[in-house]
Structure formats: C-alpha cells, structure tokens
Amino acid sequence: MRYNDSPFQLSVTRMSFFRPVALALAVTCIALPAAAETPKWIPAWYAAPEPDYADAKLTDMTLRQIVRVSAGGTSVRIRLSNAYGKTPLKLDEVRVARRDTGSRIDTASDRAVTFNGFGEVMIAPGAYAVSDPIDLDVADNSDLAVSLYASGTVPLTTLHDIQRAVMFTAKGRQTSAADIPGPAADIGIGASFPWLAGVDVSNSKSRAAVIAFGDSITDGFGIAQDQGATWPDVLSRRLDDAGIPLSVVNAAISGNRIWHHGNWSRFGEAALARFDRDVLAQPNAAAVIVLIGINDLGHAAGPGHDQYVSAQDIMAGLSQMADRAHSKGLRIYVATLTPFKDTVFKDYYSDAKETERLAVNAWIRQQTVFDGVFDFDKAVEDPSRPGYLLPDFDVSDHLHPDTEGGAAMAKAIPLDSFKWAKKLKR
Secondary structure, three states: OOHHHOHHHHHHHHHHHHHHHHHHHHHHOOOOOOOOOOOOOEEEEEOOOEEOOOOOEEEEEEEEEEEEEOOOEEEEEEEEEOOOOOOOEEEOEEEEEEEEEOOEEOHHHOEEOOEOOEOOEEEOOOOEEEOOOEEEEEOOOEEEEEEEEEEEEEEOOEEEOOOOOEEEEEEOOOOOOOOOOOOOOOOOOOOOEEOEEEEEEEOOOOOEEEEEEEOHHHHOOOOOOOOOOOHHHHHHHHHHHOOOOEEEEEOOOOOOOOOOOOOOHHHOOOHHHHHHHHHHOOOOEEEEEEEOOHHHHHOOOOOOOOOOOOHHHHHHHHHHHHHHHHHOOOEEEEEOOOOOOOOOOOOOOOHHHHHHHHHHHHHHHHOOOOOEEEOHHHHHEOOOOOOOEOHHHEOOOOOOEOHHHHHHHHHOOOHHHHHHHHHOOO
16 A cells, blocks of 8 residues: 555545634634514605795794604604705704694603714705614504704705695794794795604504505695695594504605696606605605696696696506506505596686596496505585585685595595505504
8 A cells, every 4th residue: 555545544534624614614613692573664754845945044944843643663763855955955853742732742751862873864855864773652643742952054955845734933943842832933845854754663563554545635735734634644544443553654745646746746756656655765665655637637738738647648557556466465556536526726626637537437437457446536526516615625726625525535545455464464
C-alpha cells in the first residue's frame, strides 16, 4: 500500500472533506432571534388627500383635528400626507389623545406621536409619512384628537375639503393642552383638514376594512359636522351592532368624477386615477362600495361639449374599478346614482342627463360585474315624484341627501352582504 493510500491518510482526507460541510450545517442550524410579530393594521379613519393651490400658509400654529374612528384597538398609527406639496413639509410635533368633548382631550390618554423614533417629521413632496405604533386603547366608533404643530411657515397645499368632524386652532405649541378654547382661526382653507390622511388601529376586533368610495354624497356635503352622520358612519355602527368585524372608512372626495380631474382643484383627481391610492393601497382592505358618476353628468353640458361623459362611459369606468378590485382580491359593491331633478346648481341637471342616469341605474341593477348592488336611488327617491329626492331627505339643494337621507342609504345596505367577514382571520 502506498502512503497516500494508507488508512490514516484516507481518514484525514475524508475528515478534510466533511469538515466544511459540517461547519456549513452548523452555521445554518444556529438559532436566530425570533422576528417580532408584525401588527395587523386596520384602517379606522381616512381622508383622501386633495390639492389646494390658494397659497394659504400658517406659521407657529397648532391644529387639533377631531376624527371618528370606525374600529377600535390597543394601538394606533397616524398617516400624514404631503401629496400635493411642492417642498418638504416639516411638522415639529404631533400628538394623539382620546377626545373628551369639544376640543378637550382626556389628558391621561395623551401620547406623543413619533416617526422612526423622532418627535418631528419631514415629509417629502408627493409622499406620505406613517408614524411608529402608539400604545393607546381606542373604542369602536369613538373620537380621537390629533394635534399637529408647525413652528415655521408651511404651505397648506394638501388637505381634505369636507370636515366630517371639527378642527380647532391655537397660536404657538399647544399640542398637549387639555383644551383649545375659542373659535378656530381662519387659516384660509375653510372647513378643511390639512395633512392628516389616516388613522389605523391594531389588535382590533375588526378583521378588515370596507372602503366607501365616491363623491360629496358619500363625503358628507351638507350634513352636520361632528355627528358621525354620513352613510359610511351609519353603516359602521350597523355592522358593529350586528357583530360583523369590519371597519368602514370614507375615501370620498366632494365633486369627484370618474373620468376627469376636478374642475376645481379640491374636487381631486379623477376616480380612476386615485382608485389605487385610496382603495387598493389601504392595509387589509377587503371590500369597496362605489357610489360615483353623478358629477360626470352634472359637470358637463351635454353631447358634443367639453368633458361630456355618456352612460356608456360611466358603465365602462365602473367596470374598470370592478376589474381592478377583483385583481387585488377585494369584493366590490356598486350603488345606484341618486336623484337630482331641479337641483339648484346651475346647468347641473337636464332631462338628457336624467336619461343617462336612468340608463346607468338600469345597467347597475342587472349587471354581473360587481359582487352586489345597493339601491340608494330607491332609498332616497320621492315615490310620488320619480327623479326627485324625497323632501324629508333633502339638504335643500335637491342633490345631496341630508342626515336622514344618509341613514336611509346606510339602512338600504343588506348586512348579509358582509357575512363573509366573520370567516376572516384576526
């Protein structure tokens, strides 16, 4: 036997071969620290960002914005938006607390909001900022106060036009003040919420969110502020009472249209353009309810005129939303367009437009593209005068349902449409 063939040499050779293999196996078997469980975030409140180009600014001011969350939980996070800013937005401090009454907060619940561990936040133009998780017990359908402070001069270019609740203002840094008394200062944006775009909750009994997507009829135009009286608010309470574990958030924009951007900046981007941002990008969204199309008719003069949209165009746009929702695994429901005969808005109504509305509604009632139909038209129409809002449901402009009208719309939604939610995992 040659030396190289000796049993000793063979065993050394084998050992040399197996040593790196054994080492590699040992490395792969080293126990790694357990990854922290990622919280399941459920949207509890939302305001679709809109542009404002009126050149309004504020300096050294606190804004306390009241929001009504659909779902509760044991922690929250805040979403801020600089979607239409041209420069970075700097906020020096943000705080959140449970609301007591008016502008008063439950001081024991007051929490600092941090972003990557820092109390101040810089938001790039066109971007969102999402806060760190904040330990805070929140009840379903309750109010939170989110207070924001900016020391420098900041432009108010990103906002939401309709306050569904209320905002309070104070000069200087007052984010942790128990109360902000006195009338809100006029900061040049009317009844709008700047920057605040969303509140999410975790460890919630709600297992997913339903997004209400539409125009002013969903957003709450003409309905009394700070009462939780929009039809999505009422639907949220109905689901809660029925033990159906879904949050409902409102992603409507007043004046919004399917096919065209707003003819005023605050009417927002076209629904088809913002559908991904305001619906599909929402965390743990499971369904969307669409009520939109009346402004496509009302804001255009008619056939042959600029931005005219036909019934067929509205059907095509709605069908696009259905395809996009289904491609992301969401259920999508569609509502019939509500009456608008004799509306006070100049040139908004015509008999030709009414013919188009009726054609859209006839299609909605018989199509098979959506997962369900909610007949809001019949819920608020005057049965003795087809095409007209029932007087008891009219804010007085013959277009927008009032508080009672919104409740009637919410009650027209059969809760059995959402029984699938009870099978969702927590």
